[in-house]
Amino acid sequence: MAPQKTPEVPRPSASLIVVNSRNEILLVHRNPKSSAFAGMHVFPGGNFDVKQDEDLVQTAIRETFEETGLLLAEASDGKRPNDQELDKARDAVHAQKLLFRDFLAQHRLALDRDALLPFTQWVTPPNVPRRFQTQFYVTFLDSAPASGFAAGDKVERIPTPDGGQEVVAARFVHPAAALRECAARQIALMPPQFYLVTTLAAVLHGDACTAAQREKVRELSQGPFGRLVINPRPLPSAAHDGWSVLTYEGDESRGGAKGRLHRSLVKFVKPGVVSEVVLQRNFDVFTEIEEVHPHGEAKL
Numbered sequence: 553m554a555p556q557k558t559p560e561v562p563r564p565s566a567s568l569i570v571v572n573s574r575n576e577i578l579l580v581h582r583n584p585k586s587s588a589f590a591g592m593h594v595f596p597g598g599n600f601d602v603k604q605d606e607d608l609v610q611t612a613i614r615e616t617f618e619e620t621g622l623l624l625a626e627a628s629d630g631k632r633p634n635d636q637e638l639d640k641a642r643d644a645v646h647a648q649k650l651l652f653r654d655f656l657a658q659h660r661l662a663l664d665r666d667a668l669l670p671f672t673q674w675v676t677p678p679n680v681p682r683r684f685q686t687q688f689y690v691t692f693l694d695s696a697p698a699s700g701f702a703a704g705d706k707v708e709r710i711p712t713p714d715g716g717q718e719v720v721a722a723r724f725v726h727p728a729a730a731l732r733e734c735a736a737r738q739i740a741l742m743p744p745q746f747y748l749v750t751t752l753a754a755v756l757h758g759d760a761c762t763a764a765q766r767e768k769v770r771e772l773s774q775g776p777f778g779r780l781v782i783n784p785r786p787l788p789s790a791a792h793d794g795w796s797v798l799t800y801e802g803d804e805s806r807g808g809a810k811g812r813l814h815r816s817l818v819k820f821v822k823p824g825v826v827s828e829v830v831l832q833r834n835f836d837v838f839t840e841i842e843e844v845h846p847h848g849e850a851k852l
Contacts, residue, residue, distance in 0.1 A: 559678035562685035566612035567597025569671060569690040569748060570622065575756040575765070576724035577749070580619050581739075583720050589824050593730075593739045595748075596620055596722075597686065604645075604652045608687045609665050618646045620722040624668075624691065625661040633659050667691045669773035672780045674744040677798075679786070680823055688748060690773065692766055727753035737827065743784065743798055743816045746829040751777075751837060776841035787815070794819055802835075 570578040577595070584591035598615040605611045617623045621642055623633075633641065637659075644650035656663070668689040676683035725733070727749045733739045734746065741749060755768045772778055782800050790797040790805075795817045799805050803814040817830040835841075 560681065560683045562675055562683040564600040564608065564611075565598060565684045565686045566600065566608040566615065567595045567686055567688050568612040568616045568668065569595050569688065569752070570616065570693060570724075571690065571752070571756065571761060571769075572693045572724055573761050574724070574726070574759050575761045576726050577730070577752065578616075578620060578622070578722065578724055579730065579739075580719045581721040583718060586718060589742060591740065592742055592745075592825060594742065594745055595688070596622075597688075599684070603648075606653075609668050609689070610652070610663060612668060612687075612689050613663050614645070614652045617652075618642055619719045623661075624664050625656065626664055628660040628662060631659075632661075664691075669770060670778045671748065671773055672744075672778065672782060675781065675783045677784050677786065682824070686744070688744070690752075690769060692761065692769075694761065726759070727756055734829070740825075740827055741829060742824075742826060743818055743829050744782070747782075747816065747831055747833075750831050772837065775838070777837050780841065784816075796820055 568578075572578075579593045580596050582589045582592045582594060596616040596619045597612060598618075600608060600611045601614075604614055613624050621638060623638060627633075641650060641655045645652050645655060655661075668691050671688045671690040673685065673687045675685045730739065730741070730749050731753055734741055751772070752769070755772075756765055780801070784798040784800060785806070787797040787799050787805055796819070798816045798818055800814040800816075802808040802812060804810055804812045806814075808814065811834075813832040813834045815832050817828075817832065818826050819828040820826050
């Protein structure tokens with residue numbers, strides 16, 4: 553029997569869910585030829601860069617800026633960079649010709665760190681070659697200073713710093729509409745994104761982001777849900793008809809009560825690429841998380 557390979561240590565990363573005033577979330581479309589998550593729709597995000605980032609909050613803001621042109625920062629003198637300056641800086645930061653912190657210092661910009669709310673952390677299963685430990689955040693544009701597009705299908709600031717090597721499009725779409733597009737197989741979401749879009753679709757009703765809805769999302773962030781660290785694990789015995797089963801903490805197969813489901817059915821095209829996801833979660837994320845997953849602080 554061949555020796556079992558030691559799982560790769562997950563790379564710390566961060567991803568940001570941006571919600572605008574119309575209850576739309578920002579999705580980027582990965583290049584179909586990309587080496588990671590090819591063709592998938594994901595939230596802006598990427599790996600922690602020790603040269604660029606102080607922490608994962610800065611990673612999330614920097615990656616969102618690089619991939620979409622949207623900058624969550626406030627100028628101390630009230631003079632934000634114009635679109636031309638933003639595009640030039642985004643290209644330079646992405647090409648690693650300019651450090652993000654130097655760009656911020658040049659324009660006296662301070663990141664709006666307090667606007668980013670923790671919204672679960674996900675760890676790639678140990679059997680996957682490229683592993684990530686991703687901290688997800690959520691933020692609201694109407695409560696965070698921002699330069700860039702703000703609503704609807706505006707795509708003027710689609711990132712082009714590397715010819716679309718990583719991202720080929722960026723747009724805002726309502727969570728419910730994104731789920732309908734998934735069902736129609738017009739777009740595909742990875743299990744973590746599908747899980748979080750489904751969670752937000754249950755809160756962000758209508759086309760106006762209300763104070764009550766924002767408070768509901770903050771309640772999730774500040775409670776056990778926001779601190780969830782989810783380690784998906786395959787359940788081979790439940791796989792059938794091309795569907796794989798990924799179980800999460802608190803599922804009946806992972807120590808949860810009998811009948812408790814916390815899992816996704818997934819059709820994989822190849823590692824890192826899926827065609828369909830079905831979430832099975834039969835408990836209330838506001839009131840029943842404690843029984844499902846004993847939370848702890850997320851660590852790098």
